[in-house]
Amino acid sequence: MTASQIASSSIIDDIARLTREAARQLAVLSTDAKNQAIVAIAIALEAATPEILAANAADCKAAAAAGIPKPLYARLKLDETKLQGAIAGVRDVGRLSDPVGAVQIHRELDTGLILKRITCPLGVLGVIFEARPDAVMQISTLAIKSGNGVILKGGQEAVRSCEALVKAIRQGLTQTGINPDVVQLLTTREETLELLKLDQYVDLIIPRGSNSFVRFVQNNTRIPVLGHAEGICHVYVDEAADIEKAVAITVDAKTHYPAACNALETLLVHNAIASEFLPKVAKSLQEKNVELRGDEKTCQILDIAAATEADWVTEYSDLILSIKVVHSLEDAINHINTYGSKHTDAIVTESSEAAATFLAQVDAAGVFHNCSTRFSDGFRYGFGAEVGISTQKMPPRGPVGLEGLVTYKYQIVGDGHIAASYSGADAKPFIHRDL
Template sequence: MIDYSMSDLLTIAKQTQVAARELAILPETSRNEALTAIASALEKHQNKIIEANQADCNASEGVISSALYARLKLSASKLKDAIAGVKDVGNLPDPIGMVSLKRELDEELILHRISCPLGVLGVIFEARPDALIQITSLAIKSGNGVILKAGKEALQTCTTLVKIIQETLKETQVNPNAIQLLTTREEIKELLALDEYVDLIIPRGSNEFVRYVQENTKIPVLGHADGICHLFIDSEADLSQAINITVDAKTHYPAACNAIETLLIHREIASQFLPPIAEALIEKGVELRGDKDSQKIINCQNATEEDWQTEYSDLILAIKIVDDLSSAIAHINRYGSKHTDAIVTKNKNNAEIFMNQVDSAGVYHNCSTRFADGFRYGFGAEVGISTQKMPPRGPVGLEGLVTYKYKLIGNGQIAASYTGENPKDFIHRDL
């Protein structure tokens, strides 16, 4: 295991900053060629990657939770999808150099607002090696360097991946130092102190961990916290559709942050809907925990206050019967994590009220919360799902990894000409 001292981390940060500045001015063709090379290298070495991941899985079996184990496991199909994501990112429009404003302030005095990379990203994520692939591809495409800190459970997989990526970049115009990997928990605190070299920290983990990061760094933080997602079955729902959506949202991949943890059911249809949905969920191995009203209709465990606040990341679902749409919205806004919440209803007005009043990054109507994903949104990949109010919000792709600068091009103009007794007037004409 690599154990960097603070001086080593400082050197790494400086190297990454230099590499990021070089990457920022590379043409799009060079960045895309690097992504193509990485995708090919990952395909070539997929057996080595899967072997490393199996070693991580063997070491973690019975030690970590089933949810974390599911995220750690890098199957051949999951690796294939991640590689496809690298190629997709390469096919996306270049996020650098986009002109969002071109304005003539005066004759021969032209203002441009142009997108540019952030610089160096520090990304701390759980035991998800496929996330490393996504983050790396987005960083290169957006012209940013990245210092990665993965969960210790994925150490062998992530080390293998970064070695493959760095060796591949040596054959491209992208400096391999643009992609760095840290390997110990102690390095997190040291990383957070590198505000002169790291421009954005992206922590992916619990609310407690995100808060810890926010409170212990001067670096701007893009929070990816808990995924306490809800599904509300309205009194005017298509119940057959509601069953399919509920089963998918809970069981398609229960370890994902966009899987539902609480099912809210309108009181008017509870006795009709609860028995068939309970049967469908139990068939999928889901453990049900219901409030007192739910327990009068189906046989399930008692749900406590803690259940409304828990991200199970497992085949466990809390169920609550609510009086109306307003009660459902109030419950979500109180207990949700501002991630993704959905309503099933044929009433468009109710759907509109729900989507306007639920304070979450994603609000859905008649579809599964599992669509909250950068790949499914057409972003190619994501560095995480931001649950904060300020943008970027929701799945963060390329657009969340660039900022902008103002470029003003003149011909000898001075500000004094526009003040005083006979000031010149600005034109302020958009071009």
């Protein structure tokens, strides 16, 4: 370690410890107190609008001078309308139901010995995101609503914007009973690496960024990570598919928002329907400027480029689609379970039996029948907010709402009960009656 690395490491350690201490107080606040704090944040952001816009203008000027790509510039740019929209989003989080304090189990173990399983905050979240300043407002508010402290690290190009936003948020918190230390901002890449090591203070890392960045985070921390490295989604058009639905679903899944993780990457088509379906879907896709790549059988039907093995494991995030002809439902399921990323996969069929087999046997967070993969989304599921989408097997899996930011604890209240009474020769039985 260099001297500056040691300094950075000990500073982050201090920041994380402060966040944890502040979060412990936040964790026990009432829903009302948290909602009032969220309103105070919205008011403080409104009051700081000139400073926030000025900071963002400086970020944008520097980014433009450095020549960042247009889509990144669009995400970085925060004008008054976008800021007002984000502040409205802050107030919306106040209206979501509180994920903390839900009683999941309430059980009489024995007379006067009562077990409860109650949701509670995780503690401290570490959220690493790209240069999009609106994320600061959304994430901070979701953290406070769920009773968690949060350590934020935004993309380097947005550093002035993030600083102005976090300053306003913390200013808003000083008007409430909440210690402003629950919201922290890191500004350097070195600090990010330190953050990933702090498993004694940080309970969950949420990386938002490129696939390779998420994979880097997953491989470099012992802290649980909420996120997915890849979204390789499939649509399988069964032999019993309604062709019109299949075309509409394929075009929507591929072209509605190609950069989204729930967009279609590989189309699987049953052999029996391929010669009828493929020319129709190809025409619709090509009208939307989608580049097609097919396996051998597909290329016998369509005049398109040949797909290679690499295509089956590629998330294009662009107007490109690979196509494969399969000989059975089982073939399709095997392809998906082999090459997919366990994100979202759909079958188009009028056979309820084929649909049931697909939904049961495809191993993915989302398994859909006769609808677009694009529905895989926390807002569309009615979660009110989406914290991230997880492709891990263990819960939380799929789109994760506020409930992904809480855990639970078991509480037992007794009256001097001891375990020895329930074992040995004269053992009392347990009642185990749900209340």
